[in-house]
Amino acid sequence: METERSPDKENGRKKRRSSKATKSPSVVQKLKKIRRVKANDRERNRMHNLNGALETLRDRLPQFGEENKLTKIETLRFAHNYIWALSETLRMVQNQQLQMDGQKNLQLAASLALQGPKNINKLTPNSPCSYSPQPQLQDYNYSFNFDCQQQYHPYHLE
């Protein structure tokens, strides 16, 4: 007795089912739209996470007051400089520790770090502050302008 041939089989082989062939154009469109909406949602969440991380970073930096909230790019640039300033402070303290009372220097470093922006000016290459900048640091302009009458200008990265 001859068995009925499966429509999926041709010459003994299983016919590959094309997903496109089984879906009408309207269904494909619908699926595309659903995928797009989901992707948009993920992208939105991703950006919210990114902004959350940026906000956390902003909170770790010296504050300028709510009305002077740093923009995203300013936050990143300032964080860059702030880390550099802290590193320099630490280095200076370590150097001077041999000559001076270590406890006093630690207090100085702590106050410089905590007071933040205004003290970063003290660490710029042109300042009277005695230290020698590392060569790679000369690629940047580390100067800040914290004049209260003017807009805050972070350094410029070329």
Next chain:
DNA sequence: TAGGCCATCTGGTCCT
């Protein structure tokens, strides 16, 4: 009103 900043959408690319 121009320019800066931002959120969101979108399509492309890479990776798992």
Next chain:
DNA sequence: AGGACCAGATGGCCTA
């Protein structure tokens, strides 16, 4: 296939 990441486009809001 689907998710993550990215960059370009777009439109809204705000300020000088």
